[in-house]
Amino acid sequence: MVRRLVQESKGNPCTVQPLFGLGFLLHSVSLVFVWAPVFVVVNLIELRLVEEPELERRFGKSYREYRRRVPMFVPRMPGGSE
Numbered sequence: 001m002v003r004r005l006v007q008e009s010k011g012n013p014c015t016v017q018p019l020f021g022l023g024f025l026l027h028s029v030s031l032v033f034v035w036a037p038v039f040v041v042v043n044l045i046e047l048r049l050v051e052e053p054e055l056e057r058r059f060g061k062s063y064r065e066y067r068r069r070v071p072m073f074v075p076r077m078p079g080g081s082e
Contacts, residue, residue: 005059005066 019039023031055063 003058005055005062 019036020032022028023036052067056067059066
């Protein structure tokens with residue numbers, strides 16, 4: 001089986017949006033201001049400590065180059081410089 005790093009995507013769905021939306025829908029202050037931010041922080045820690053090292057192990061140089069070119073959270077504007 002050939003594995004390669006796919007470096008093009010239509011976008012990255014944000015998993016925290018449903019938590020905020022549900023919190024507003026249910027008028028839940030704790031869901032919006034406590035649990036959704038906790039979820040974000042836990043996911044950031046998991047991303048840095050588990051997912052990124054695994055991707056670097058699996059894809060090596062191509063993943064390091066991808067990570068250098070692509071910002072983690074705020075996408076660059078189309079046509080902007082790298």
